[in-house]
Amino acid sequence: MKLTAAQRVNLTSKYAFYTYPIEGNVIDILRHPIEGSHMFWQSADQSRIYLGIEPLKQLIGKSIAQISLFQDQFQHKVVNLTPSITSQPILLGGFPFDADGRPEHFWGKLEKGYFILPQILFWQQEKKAYVTLLVQVSGDVEAKLNQLASQATNVLQATTMDKASLPSLSSRELALPQWMRLVNDSVKAIEKQQLKKVVLARQLELLTTSEFNPEKILLRLISQQPNTYCFLLDDGTRAFVGATPERLLRADKNSFRTASVAGSIARGETPAADDQLGQALLNDHKNEYEHQVVVQRITRIMEKFTDNLTIGERQLLKNRDIQHIYHPFIGQRKVGVKLLDVLKALHPTPALGGEPRSLAMKWLAEKEPAGRGLYGGPIGWLGLAEDCGEFAVGLRSGIFGKAKGLLYAGCGIVAESQAEKERYETGLKFQPMLRGVNDKWTTNEL
Numbered sequence: 296m297k298l299t300a301a302q303r304v305n306l307t308s309k310y311a312f313y314t315y316p317i318e319g320n321v322i323d324i325l326r327h328p329i330e331g332s333h334m335f336w337q338s339a340d341q342s343r344i345y346l347g348i349e350p351l352k353q354l355i356g357k358s359i360a361q362i363s364l365f366q367d368q369f370q371h372k373v374v375n376l377t378p379s380i381t382s383q384p385i386l387l388g389g390f391p392f393d394a395d396g397r398p399e400h401f402w403g404k405l406e407k408g409y410f411i412l413p414q415i416l417f418w419q420q421e422k423k424a425y426v427t428l429l430v431q432v433s434g435d436v437e438a439k440l441n442q443l444a445s446q447a448t449n450v451l452q453a454t455t456m457d458k459a460s461l462p463s464l465s466s467r468e469l470a471l472p473q474w475m476r477l478v479n480d481s482v483k484a485i486e487k488q489q490l491k492k493v494v495l496a497r498q499l500e501l502l503t504t505s506e507f508n509p510e511k512i513l514l515r516l517i518s519q520q521p522n523t524y525c526f527l528l529d530d531g532t533r534a535f536v537g538a539t540p541e542r543l544l545r546a547d548k549n550s551f552r553t554a555s556v557a558g559s560i561a562r563g564e565t566p567a568a569d570d571q572l573g574q575a576l577l578n579d580h581k582n583e584y585e586h587q588v589v590v591q592r593i594t595r596i597m598e599k600f601t602d603n604l605t606i607g608e609r610q611l612l613k614n615r616d617i618q619h620i621y622h623p624f625i626g627q628r629k630v631g632v633k634l635l636d637v638l639k640a641l642h643p644t645p646a647l648g649g650e651p652r653s654l655a656m657k658w659l660a661e662k663e664p665a666g667r668g669l670y671g672g673p674i675g676w677l678g679l680a681e682d683c684g685e686f687a688v689g690l691r692s693g694i695f696g697k698a699k700g701l702l703y704a705g706c707g708i709v710a711e712s713q714a715e716k717e718r719y720e721t722g723l724k725f726q727p728m729l730r731g732v733n734d735k736w737t738t739n740e741l
């Protein structure tokens with residue numbers, strides 16, 4: 296297959312980029328072996344898919360402010376703004392839940408944030424697939440372009456990986472008694488009115504005698520979990536993989552969108568049972584309170600950054616294994632407000648941290664049994680030329696090495712919480728990843 300250039304744009308005095316239409320779809324490329332650092336991201340409505348490989352830059356352990364500065368510096372160099380936002384250079388990656396939180400060394404280079412500026416970006420919009428190549432304009436540009444084009448072609452033409460058998464697995468809930476005690480201690484702190492809400496996470500360790508294949512886990516998640524953001528961020532040694540239902544922020548030219556997602560219950564086996572569970576969730580005082588804490592904070596923040604903020608109707612967000620209370624938010628961007636300004640103000644919402652924010656973060660950093668790495672952090676893409684992009688909350692996820700994986704799940708604790716019920720709720724939240732690792736497996740077997 297030969298790539299025929301559709302469009303060349305000299306975006307900056309330093310970079311040019313070339314976009315080519317390709318056949319097929321980007322998800323199928325995941326069936327080919329991909330070496331080195333790369334990231335895949337698919338929006339929950341599947342309207343936008345990215346697969347970035349061969350990074351020109353890796354930005355490791357950078358704060359939101361530092362990534363914002365990188366974007367500013369890039370924008371200052373822009374001499375020719377592309378007419379379409381779809382084929383501009385983007386950063387792909389994730390921020391940590393809390394860079395100052397408890398360490399968890401298993402995350403390796405990903406632990407405190409990891410972004411790539413891919414030279415080869417496969418992307419898909421409205422069912423059409425493209426590849427955009429980013430070339431530095433110095434030296435022999437033609438040779439560099441040819442080199443990248445042949446690398447992209449090799450990936451497109453590689454032989455599909457075998458349908459390897461599912462790995463043999465064992466699992467272990469880590470620090471469970473300690474976590475249950477922490478639920479009780481958190482309830483006491485809430486009763487003393489030190490805290491209003493805090494979200495406690497725990498880990499499930501997976502071990503295999505063979506090797507985990509993160510791409511295959513991702514492919515299973517894509518087919519098993521419609522209506523979720525599916526992602527994989529791989530630095531070459533560790534892969535963070537997940538299928539999250541929660542939008543943190545989407546920025547288009549004129550609007551910002553976010554969502555409150557909090558309050559959870561299982562799915563029912565029949566439509567009637569499912570409906571009954573959904574109604575029970577909507578009518579439950581504890582879950583509604585957990586949700587309202589999130590709505591109030593998000594409203595306060597979004598009012599600062601948008602005009603005409605609209606909060607959509609309260610509804611149920613249903614995923615394969617779990618349903619949540621949910622409100623969509625949309626507002627018009629105020630002039631001069633950047634995506635990352637809003638992201639910094641929103642993260643972490645009380646759906647993942649707690650209320651008040653700083654007290655909850657201190658509580659988690661001191662008391663949670665393990666560090667979260669990128670779990671619960673923003674994961675997504677950022678347009679460098681035009682300030683658009685989308686970040687989801689990195690939930691229903693896990694970090695994988697060759698023979699070990701760590702899954703994470705959390706739940707909101709308020710005064711009415713009971714440790715055993717919260718343990719059950721986190722069990723439900725492990726389920727999507729367990730299914731992704733091995734579709735014959737459910738938490739009932741833990």
Ligand SMILES: C=C(O[C@@H]1C=C(C(=O)O)C=C[C@H]1O)C(=O)O
Nearest residue numbers: 556557558559646704705706707
């Ligand atoms: C913390 C998680 O989920 C978050 C907590 C929820 C809750 O407490 O009900 C619901 C959705 C998410 O905002 C998780 O999945 O790990």
